[in-house]
Every structure is written in C-alpha cells, then in structure tokens.
Amino acid sequence: MENLSESKIVTQKSSYFVHPSSYVDEGVHIGEGTKIWHFSHILSGSRMGKNCKIGQNVVIGPDVEVGSNVKIQNNVSIYKGVTLEDDVFCGPSCVFTNVFNPRSEVVRMDEIRKTFVKKGATIGANATIVCGVTLGKYSFVGAGSVVIRDVEDYALVVGNPARHVGFMCECGMKLHFIKQRARCSSCSIKYVKEKQKIHRVV
Helix, strand or coil: CCCCCCCCCCCCHHHCEECCCCEECCCCEECCCCEECCCCEECCCCEECCCCEECCCCEECCCCEECCCCEECCCCEECCCEEECCCCEECCCCEECCCCCCECCECCHHHCCCEEECCCCEECCCCEECCCCEECCCCEECCCCEECCCECCCEEEECCCCEEEEEECCCCCECCCECCEEECCCCCCEEEEECCEEEECC
16 A cells, blocks of 8 residues: 555645535645545545545545545545555445444544455445454455455455355456466456465466
8 A cells, every 4th residue: 555654645736636515624635636526525634545536425534544546436434443555446335334332422432443445455335344344455345245354355245244255356357266276257367275365376
C-alpha cells in the first residue's frame, strides 16, 4: 500500500474533483486524480490516495486511510477503524461496522475493532463486514455475504455467515485447481495451492 504519510499529497483542489453537493472537512488529504461524486462527506483526518472513485452518498472517516485506485460505490460508509489498501473495490451499499457490541446509551468509541481490507480485495453489493477482521489481498466477498472472521488471500467467500467456497484470480475470475495448481482461464496467471492457501507463481 502506498504510504500516504511519506508520499507527496496533492491538496490543491484543481488536482482532484469534488462535486458541489459533497463536503470535505478541514484536515483531509486527497490524492491527485481522485473523484468524489454527489452528496458524499469526507470527515477530518482522513487520507485518500490517487485516482480513487467515490460514488454518491458515501461517508469516509473520521481518521480513515484509503489507498490509491480504490473504488467505493454508492451508499457506503467507511468508519473510523477501517483501512482500505490500494485497488480495493467496495460494492454498492456494502456495510462496515467498527464497534462489536453497540448500545445507544453506552459510549464505546474507545473499543473500536480495526478492520483491514488488503490490496485488490473486492466486497460485493450489500455485503456486511463485521469489525475486527482482515480481508486478504485479492479476496472476494460475494454480494450479500456477512463476514465475521478473517478471509485468506485470494479466497472467495459467500453466505451468512460467509464461508470459503473457492479462490479467485487477481483479475476476478474463479480458479479451478488440478493437482494443487491452477492457471486463470482469462489472464493466464498461474497459482499453486499449499495447505489450503494459494500463491501466485512468479
């Protein structure tokens, strides 16, 4: 993931786009080429990389870090405690939480459980990511799934609660293994499986 604290952050508004109906608080860093569309709100302390696409009615922050080339579709809220690495895709109306056992009358913001979404991961429409989990690189969460535990790199999970049903290529195609090896039918990337974990063959 690009280290936003060390990279050059372009903060001039001419370097990125914010729709007039959206709000960007003071103390927000937005990378060059990022586009923020209608009725969205980026809260203070949040940092966003380059070339992100933020849809309508999206809330990010406060103090959230979003990598570069991240796509967040309509009606998604990225709360404090959630980190998105580069190339993450968040489908329409997917849900993140940050407190495990909320009560309206009990303040628990000091009990936030952190959620990490690693490089290239995809979260399908209307999926729910319960706080405190890590979604591995290039993992794929099916639409409507409820994730309550960590997801391995490249893993495909579906259902409520989400269960592991296969592996996905970096290009988004499902992999089919023969004798612990697979080659993507679309992009030809090769993978090897070892103890139910897969690795890309370099």
